[in-house]
Amino acid sequence: MRYAMAIDTKKCVGCSDCVVACQTENDVPIGYCRDWVVEVMDGTYPQLEMELRSERCNHCENSPCVRCCPTGASHYSEGGTVLVTKNECIGCSACVTSCPYDARFVHPEGYVDKCTFCLHRVKKGMQPACVAVCPTKCMYFGDLDDPRSEVSQILKKRKYKTLIPEAGTKPHLYFLI
Amino acid sequence: MKSRREFLKISSLSAAGLIFGGGILDSIASNLVDTNKSFFKGPYDFTRTPTYCEVCFWKCAGWVYKDENGKIKKIIGNDLDPNCNGRFCPRGTGGVGMYYDEDRLKTPLIRTEERGKQTFREASWDEAFEYIASKMKQIKKEHGPESTALFTHGSGGKYFGKLLKAFGSNNITAPSYAQCRGPREVAFISTFGQGINSPENTDIRDTKCLVLIGSHLGENMHNGQVQEMSDAIDKGANIITVDPRFSTVAGKSKHWLPIKPATDNALLLAWMNVIINEGLYDKEYVEKYTFGFDQLKDHVQRYTPEWAYGVTTIKPQQIRETAREMANAAPAVIVHPGRHVTWYGDDTQRLRAVAILNALLGSWGRRGGFYNPEKAEVPHYKLPAFPKPKKNWRDAMGGKYNLADLALASGVCDASIPSPDMDYAIKGWIVNGTNLINTLPDQKKTIQAIQELDLIAVVDTMPMEITGYADVVLPECTYLERYDALRISQGREPSIALRMPAVDPLYNTKPAYWMARELAKKLDLQDYFPFETIEEEIDWELKQVGTSLEEMQRVGVKKLEREFDDLYFADGEDIEFNTNTGKIELYSTALEEEGFEPMPVYSPHPEPAEGFYRLIYGRAPMHTFSRTANNPNLTDLMDENTCWVNPKVAKEWDLSSGQYVFLENQDGVVSEFPIKVRVTERIRFDSIYMVHGFGHADKRMKRCFGKGVSDTQLITNVMTDPIMGGTGMRGNFVTFRTDIKKSEV
DSSP states (O other): OOEEEEEETTTOOOOOHHHHHHHHHHTOOTTOOSOEEEEEEEEETTEEEEEEEEEOOOOOSSOHHHHHOSSSOEEEOGGGOEEEOGGGOOOOOHHHHHOTTOOOEEOTTSSEEOOOTTHHHHTTTOOOHHHHHOTTOOEEEEETTOTTSHHHHHHHHSOEEOSSGGGOOOOSEEEEO | OOOHHHHHHHHHHHHHHHHHTTSOOOOHHHHSOOOOOTTOOOGGGOSEEEEEOOSSTTOOEEEEEEOTTSOEEEEEEOTTOTTTTTOOOHHHHTTHHHHHOTTSOOSOEEEOSSTTSOOEEEOOHHHHHHHHHHHHHHHHHHHOGGGEEEEEOSTTHHHHHHHHHHHTOOOEEOHHIIIIIHHHHHHHHHHHSSOOOSSOOBOGGGOSEEEEESOOBTTBOOHHHHHHHHHHHHTTOEEEEEOSBOOTTGGGOSEEEOOOTTOHHHHHHHHHHHHHHTTOSOHHHHHHHEEOHHHHHHHHTTOOHHHHHHHHOOOHHHHHHHHHHHHHHTTSEEEOOOSOOOSSSOHHHHHHHHHHHHHHTTOBTSTTSBOOOEEOOOOOOOOOOOOOOSOOGGGGTTTOOTTOSSOOHHHHHHTTSOOTTOSOOOOEEEEESOOHHHHSSOHHHHHHHHHHOSEEEEEESSOOGGGGGOSEEEEBOOGGGOOOOOEEEEESSOEEEOOOOSSOOSTTOBOHHHHHHHHHHHTTOGGGOOSSSHHHHHHHHHHHTTOOHHHHHHHSEEEOOOSSSOSSOOTTOOOOOSSTTSSEESSOHHHHHTTSOSSOOOOOOOOOOTTOEEEEEEOOTTOOTTTTTTOHHHHTTOOSOEEEEOHHHHHHHTOOTTOEEEEEETTSOBOSSOEEEEEOTTBOTTEEEEESSOOBOOTTSTTTBTOSOOHHHHOOOOEEOTTTOOEEOOOOEEEEETTSOGGGO
C-alpha cells in the first residue's frame, strides 16, 4: 500500500480552505499550518500564466527527514506515510532543515509537526480533511498500489509533475497540469 | 404530513389573528401559541448539530462538531445541501473563529459621549430595550412610524423586519441591493420578467461556455457556483474572462480579455453586433420568444468590433472569435450576470446588455444556460395585519428610481439628511449585521446622516465601526449559538435548512428573535410574536410542510420535490414572460416608459488624471466584506489587504513589494492607514486593485485595527444609476502618497 495525493492545478482556485480544514481537524495552532497554497506567475501583462497549488508534506519514499532524525521520531508508517512520534521528538529541527519542501515546523509545544495525510481519518475509511473539504474537488487521495483508487485513475488519465524531483526524494504528491 | 388536529389548531388561531387584526392588541396572553416543548432539547444531547453558515449570504448548510469537552471543534458541510454539497468554503470552515473571537461584543451598551467616539457604558437588556422603545415611540409621535428604518444583512433581519412592519414602517433595506446586485435584478426583470436572485440560477454545471464580465469566481467563494465551475472545467467547458485584472479565473480561461476598465458596454454591444450580423443567434428562439429584434439589429450596427477595439483595447479578431465561441456552445452558454455590479452608474444598462446577449444565444431557460429555480413554500403563521405605512423612502426620492424593486440602503441614508425639498425624513435607524460605515460609499454622507438621527441602535456580534456611532449596541450571539429562521433557498430543487445552537451563547449575548420579541413587548406589539420561543415558530412552520423540528435536528437539510416540471423550457413550448409585451424584451418597453434608453448604449466614463489610477476592489476567498476581518482563523490566512501595482507603475513611483504607502483619492481623501504594495503583472497599468473589507478604524477589533486600507473610505465619487439608484463605485482614482510615513499615523 502506498498512499498518495494528486492535486489538480487546473481546478484549484487557491482559496486556502484546505489550510483551515486541516487546522480545525488537527488542532493546528493559529499561526502555523501543515498545508498551504502556492501561486506561481509567469509572463508579462497581458501574456500571463498562473499555477495555483495546495502543498503539504510529500510523504517521500526516500525521506531525508526520516534519515536525519537522531531519535527515530520521524518514521514511515502505514501506506508509506511519514509521521513524527511526538514524545520521541526532541525538537532538534534537523528534519525541518533537511526537508526540501519546507513542510515541517516546530509546534509551540516543542515537537516537530507536519501533515499526516489525516491517517486517523483514512483508517476510518474517510478522506483527509483537506481533500474532503475542497470546494473545487481538486484533490484526489488513495493507494497507488490499487489501480482502481481515485488517485491511480487520475494519474493514468492526466499529465502530472512532482516538486523538486532532482532531490531524489520520490515524493507522493502529484500535481496535475 | 400535516395532521388533522394540527390543522384545526391553526384554523382557530388564524381566526383569532383576524379579529386582532383590527388593531386591538391588548389580549396578549391568549394569543400566545401553546406548543409541546418536551422535545426541544438543549444542544448538548447532540454529537453534531445542524446549522447553516452566516459568514456569507450563500448560507451553506453544515454540521457543527464538538470535542469531548463540549467545545466547538469544526464545521463540516452537509452532504444533502444543494448550496454546498457537503463542502464548505474557507470562510465557512473558519466560521468557528466568529465564536472564539475574544473581541466580540459581550453585553448591551449605551453611548456616553457623542456619536462616533466609541465611548459606552454597559447596560442591562431591559435598559437597552427601554431606551430604544421610548425613542421609537417619540419618533412615531413626532414624525410618524415610517420615520424609523431598518438596515439589515443577515438572518436576524427577518425578526427586526417584522417588528418594523408591525410598528408601521416598511423602510427595510439591505445594502446588498443598491450597493451590489440591484442593477442585475432590474435588468433581468425588464428583459425576462424575472430576476436572478440568490443563489443564482446559472446552470454552470452543464455549461459549455462560461463568460465572466469582471466576475471573479473563485475569489468570490460563492460556493455552489465555484463548485460547478470546477465541474464544468472537468467536463471541458471553455471560460471567457473579461477583466482588467488577471483574476484567478482568468488563469483558468481559454480567453482572457484584459479590457480597459469602464468600457464593458462597448464589448457587449460589439458581441451583439457580431452575433447578429454573422447570423449566429438562435433564430427560432429569438423569433418565438423575443420582442424588438429588428430595432436591436439596427441599433447595434454602429458598434462594430473595429469600433470597440478603440474603446476597449480588445482586438477585433478576439471579439469575433469569442462571440463565435459563445454561439458554438449555445444554448449551453452563460454570459454571467455577476453579483456585485454597481460600478459606473450605467450598470442596469450593462446588465441589460448581458441579458440581451443571453437571449440572443437562447440560453435563458436552457440546460447549461439559466434554469428556472424553485423555492419551497413554507407557510408563515398568520399574524394580525400590519398597519399600512403612509409614506416610505421613495417619497424622499423626487419620483426617481421607480424601477427599483427593493428599497435602496443609500436612498434611506439620503432620506435621513433633512432637506427643504423633503417633507419627510427618517429619524431612527436599526442596523442589523451590516457595517454601514464600510458598506455605503461616501462615508462622509453616511456619518452626516447618522449625526442627524434621533436614534441609532446597532445589532452585531462584533464591535464594527457602525457600533461606534450607535446610541445603543445590542450584542447578538453568533450563528453557532442560536436558532434562526429556516433557510429557504431557491435552486434546481427547493430545499430548507435548519440552524440550531451548538452551544449556549457566550457572554451576555442574545439571538435576534429574542431581542425583536422583547422590543415588541415594550412597543405593545407582542401579538406579532405569538410564539414565546423561535423553536416553537420553526416547529409550527416545519409541520406545515410535512416535517418537524425534531426531524430537522437530525437531518439539517431537507430537499422538497419541485412543484412544477419546468426546470428548462420544453422544445417549442409557448411561454408568457412577465413583461409588458409578454416576450423577452430586447427592446425594453418598461425602460422606455420611464424615459430611459430602451436598448443599451455605450457612453464613456471619466478616466484617471496623470499620476492617478482607477481604484478597483474585489474579494478574497477567505473573507466576507468586513465581517470576517477580525476572525482569528481567517486573519491567519490573510490579515491585511495589499495594493496591486503593475511593475511599470511601480518603477515610475519607485515602489517595491512589501513597502507601505498611503493612498489619496481624486477628492483629496487620504487613506487613514497605509497599505502594503504588491507589485504584480496581474493588474493593468491604469488601475490598482485591493480586496474590500480592510482598514478597520475601531480599536476594539484588535486583530484588524489599522490593517490595510478601506476602499470604502476612498470611494467618495458615487455614480448613481438613474434607473434604479444603484451606487456606482468604480469611478474613483487614487495616487500614492509616499511622503507620509507609516509611523506618522
